[in-house]
Amino acid sequence: MKRFRILKGLFTLAAACISYFALSQPPRGPFVVSPKVLPDKKVTFSYLAPLAREVKLSGGLFGASNVPMVKDSIGIWSVTVGPVRPDIYSYNFVVDGVNVMDPANEDFSPNERFKSSLFEVPGFTPTISSVRDVPHGSVNYEYYRSVEGTIGTVVVYTPPGYDNDPAKKYPVFYLISGTTDTEESFFKVAHTNFILDNLIAEGKAKPMIVVMPYGNMEARIAENKGEPKPADPIRDSPDGIVRMRRFSDDLTKNVIPFVDKTYRTVANRDSRAIGGFSRGGGQTLRTSFWNIDKFSWICAYAANLPTSELDGTYSAITSNAENTNKQLKLLWVSVGNEDFMYQDVAPFLNYLTAKKINYKSLITGGGHTWINVRSYLTETAQLLFR
Structure with missing residues (x-):
């Protein structure tokens, strides 16, 4: 019984700690997936910015130069463009006049200055720069x-x-x-x-x-x-x-x-x-x-x-x-x-x-x-x- 009481106390303490840290953390926003390459090679870009007045997509190499994005009821701005020719492209968002990377995308272009985001539109057959099922270096x-x-x-x-x-x-x-x-x-x-x-x-x-x-x-x-x-x-x-x-x-x-x-x-x-x-x-x-x-x-x-x-x-x-x-x-x-x-x-x-x-x-x-x-x-x- 004594051992049970000790374990019960530990569980109670752990629950209290979890509750404390949960209350002390800022609320998480909606989960955003961006970009999403669709089967027809169109691409949907999304950006969470409920307080922004204007968000645009900047991707001139795939025909999307300063394209206005539309905000939904929970503050996610989105736009679908294309179809986009299979290749690798850079892009960014322009939020109230400021260039920003896509925080939902971990791929970016290394650069001494602005680091734009990167995405790949895969070919219906793999392009020469795509990952293929071959031996890799x-x-x-x-x-x-x-x-x-x-x-x-x-x-x-x-x-x-x-x-x-x-x-x-x-x-x-x-x-x-x-x-x-x-x-x-x-x-x-x-x-x-x-x-x-x-x-x-x-x-x-x-x-x-x-x-x-x-x-x-x-x-x-x-x-x-x-x-x-x-x-x-x-x-x-x-x-x-x-x-x-x-x-x-x-x-x-x-x-x-x-x-x-x-x-x-x-x-x-x-x-x-x-x-x-x-x-x-x-x-x-x-x-x-x-x-x-x-x-x-x-x-x-x-x-x-x-x-x-x-x-x-x-x-x-x-x-x-x-x-x-x-x-x-x-x-x-x-x-x-x-x-x-x-x-x-x-x-x-x-x-x-x-x-x-x-x-x-x-x-x-x-x-x-x-x-x-x-x-x-x-x-x-x-x-x-x-």
Whole structure:
């Protein structure tokens, strides 16, 4: 009986504690599911904001630019749009004039500035960037010693089967994101790991390691010092070139040696590729041309080099097409015809043609988007290390 009374007392105390904490917590609002992709590929977005005066959906890439949402009786604003073409898209809500992420959605675009939410509209058959029932590689976050004593970060993809054969070595593709993007962008937004998984499973791409570094050394230095991120320089300006040189030095002197030491790489130029989007594409072209002894495969997505720079800094490369063509196994340049970079990329391609420098190009529709980048990555991954 005594033991029963003790247990009864404990249950009474526990009930009292539960009641206290329940009373002390603020009431929960309604449970919101957003977004919901419907079978017909229409998409419903919802946002709980009972006190808001106006809520809009901002998703211009899928035809929903500032679309008004309607509030129900319990304060949930909703709108259904589409059907939306299968792909991965970013969006946000505009609540009384303020941009906000979707709190019901855990997927978002990593960015130095505003982090928009992400969602995928699956295809009736799986797209190349979707999760498929194939062997999957691994994605690792790594830390290394970077510029000015800072700690740098890279995201590293290893292909399916990497851990099965400790003697096998792999070529490496260094893949660089654009301005305001981070080392996670090619992973979380482009789905690089799923694209490679699927291509490798189909026999369309060679198994490779993909290394995704952070492209903004100045932001890293400021962060390590507890200082605000410095403003981004004007593209192709002297300050911009200095920053690209700093990135190039970090990649070649810190990142590549770290990767070659940590992973089973084929550590020579013929087994090393570099690619990038936007600013990352500019870093790709400059880093590879500054270090032609380290890269045989170059992939520039929505990026170019100015003619004055080509004739000056890189004259050894541009004035001897025969030698350059022997050194490079691939020089790839791609851009959308609605991309603001198209007007700069087109003269760059004309320059390469005039100089008789071999290249492959892909001009698509669309603008400066990750939708296009996924397409470019898919195409170039199938060409590398062949």
